[in-house]
Amino acid sequence: xxxxxxxxxxxxxxxxxxxNLPGSPARSCHAPWREDSNPSFSVSSDGxxxxxxxTGEGGNAVTFLQKARGLDRIAxxxxxxxxxxxxxxxxxxxxxxxxTLPPKRTLYLPQLRSGTSGExxxxxxxRGLSVEGLSMAxxxxxxxxxxxxGHIAWVISDSTxxxxxxxxLDGKTWAHIDEKKAWTLPGSQAAWPLGILNAASFNTILLCxxxxxxxxxxxxxxxxNRKDLLPVAMLGAGLRIHRExxxxxxxxxxxxxxHIDSNGQGxxxxxxWQSQLESVNAVVxxxxxxxxxxAAGIPVKDLNDCVKMDQQTLDSLNLWEGL
Numbered sequence: 001x002x003x004x005x006x007x008x009x010x011x012x013x014x015x016x017x018x019x020n021l022p023g024s025p026a027r028s029c030h031a032p033w034r035e036d037s038n039p040s041f042s043v044s045s046d047g048x049x050x051x052x053x054x055t056g057e058g059g060n061a062v063t064f065l066q067k068a069r070g071l072d073r074i075a076x077x078x079x080x081x082x083x084x085x086x087x088x089x090x091x092x093x094x095x096x097x098x099x100t101l102p103p104k105r106t107l108y109l110p111q112l113r114s115g116t117s118g119e120x121x122x123x124x125x126x127r128g129l130s131v132e133g134l135s136m137a138x139x140x141x142x143x144x145x146x147x148x149x150g151h152i153a154w155v156i157s158d159s160t161x162x163x164x165x166x167x168x169l170d171g172k173t174w175a176h177i178d179e180k181k182a183w184t185l186p187g188s189q190a191a192w193p194l195g196i197l198n199a200a201s202f203n204t205i206l207l208c209x210x211x212x213x214x215x216x217x218x219x220x221x222x223x224x225n226r227k228d229l230l231p232v233a234m235l236g237a238g239l240r241i242h243r244e245x246x247x248x249x250x251x252x253x254x255x256x257x258x259h260i261d262s263n264g265q266g267x268x269x270x271x272x273w274q275s276q277l278e279s280v281n282a283v284v285x286x287x288x289x290x291x292x293x294x295a296a297g298i299p300v301k302d303l304n305d306c307v308k309m310d311q312q313t314l315d316s317l318n319l320w321e322g323l
Contacts, residue, residue: 003062003077003080003081005084006080006081006083006084006085007048007060007061007062007080009084010061010080010083010084011046011047011048011061012025012043012047012048012049012050012061012064013025013043013047014047015061015064015065015068015083016032016043016064018083018160018161019065019068019069019161020161020162020187021033021068025043025047025050026042026043027042027043027044027045028041028042029041029042029043031052031054032068033067033068034055036054040052040053040054041053041054047061048060048061050063050064061080062076062077062080063076065079065080065083069111069112069161070110070111070112070113070146071112071113071114072113072114074114075112075113075114078139078141079141079159082141082159082197082198083159110146110148110153110155110164110166110185111146111147112144112145112146112155112157113144113145113146114138114144114145115134115138115143115144115145115154116145119145119152119154119169120134120135120138122169123154123169123215126169126170126171127212127215127216127304127307128304128307128308129215129216129218129219129304129307130219130222130223132222133215133216133218133219133220133221133222133223134215134218134219136218136221136222136227137214137215137218137231140195140198140218141158141159141195141198142156142157142158142194142195142214142231142233143155143156143215144157145169146166148166148183149174149175149176151168151169151170151172152168152169152170153166153167153168153169153183154166154167154169154211155167156194156211156214156233156235157194158194158195158196158197158198159197160192160197162188162189162192162242163184163188163189163190163192163194163235164184164185164188165182165183165184165185165188165211165235166182166183166185167181167182167183167211168181182210182211182235184235184236189242190235190236190239191234191239191240191241191242192242192245193207193232193233193234193241193242193245194214194232194233194235195214195230195231195232195233196232196245196248196249197248198230199230199232199248199249199252200248202228202229202230202252203228203252203253204228204229204230204252204253204254204255204323205229205230205231205232205249205252205253205254205255206229206230206231206232206254206255206257207232207233207234207254207255207256207257207273207277208231208232208233208234208257208303209233209234209235209236209237209257209258209259209266209269209302210233210234210235210236210259210302211233211235212302212304213233213257213259213302213303213304214231214232214233215304216302216303216304216306216307217229217231217257217303218231219307220303220306220319224319224320226320226323229320229323234269234273237259237261237265237266237268237269238265238269239269240272240273240276241273241276241277246276246277246279246280247280249277249280249282250280250281250282251280251281251282251283252282252283253282253283253284253285253323254277254282254283254284254285255284255285255286255287255323256270256273256274256284256285256286256287257286257287257289257302257303258270258286258287258288259301259302260289260290260299260300260301260302261301266302270286274286285322287319289301289302289303289305289306292306292309292313292317293309293313294308294309295308295309295310295313296308306319
């Protein structure tokens with residue numbers, strides 16, 4: 001699909017809805033990404049053009065996505081094509097000219113961008129992951145970078161803009177959330193499995209717990225040249241898979257990679273997800289890290305820990321056995 005073909009089918013009202021922007025698109029409406037006490041924004045009747053009369057900015061659906069997500073032009077085109085390929089319907093062409101005040105905005109939309117080569121390398125050193133794997137995650141639309149709270153952060157999200165989790169690139173904690181490392185941004189739908197809308201062309205899904213394991217899955221996929229496998233992440237063991245996402249797992253083979261936790265929460269989560277997945281006729285199994293140790297003799301508790309194993313043990317892991 002070319003960008004021209006994509007623009008003919010995916011228009012601004014549907015993007016507005018999928019990005020969870022406040023208010024509604026209309027001939028006269030409130031700007032969706034800034035304070036706008038009086039309506040100074042407009043979307044054309046065919047849904048293909050926008051204009052911000054207050055700032056003088058405007059453009060087509062691609063530039064709308066670029067502005068809303070804070071992307072560069074190349075990243076915006078890439079993400080727009082992913083949106084269009086996911087089967088989003090063409091919106092109705094006529095809007096009402098009336099308007100209402102937008103609801104209070106709760107979703108925190110970070111200004112996402114592609115990582116520089118230096119940032120990708122820094123993240124690789126931090127997590128023990130290959131540049132190739134991280135680049136694949138970025139190309140898949142689940143890894144981005146942002147400047148947050150005065151720090152460079154790596155962000156796990158996807159084209160639905162439902163769920164964002166940020167971690168500092170220096171590996172340190174966030175002071176504003178009680179010194180935790182993972183910050184789920186306000187307004188996120190935490191139960192949304194990141195990357196699942198890419199499932200249409202994959203028969204096998206690797207269901208990981210957390211952002212680091214998601215990136216580790218891409219690392220091992222590139223290392224083993226198994227690009228027929230789709231990594232998807234749930235960002236919390238206490239969550240249920242969002243009901244709107246479940247149908248995307250239907251009839252797929254799903255391998256879960258549960259964490260080994262002292263309280264058993266990882267296995268509890270895997271059992272919960274298995275029950276949900278089997279309700280849509282997915283074939284489900286799980287990989288066990290029990291008994292595995294890093295090269296330093298430390299027990300392996302998750303997929304990201306596996307990168308710390310010696311090469312001989314890594315070669316015998318058989319992460320994809322039966323897939």
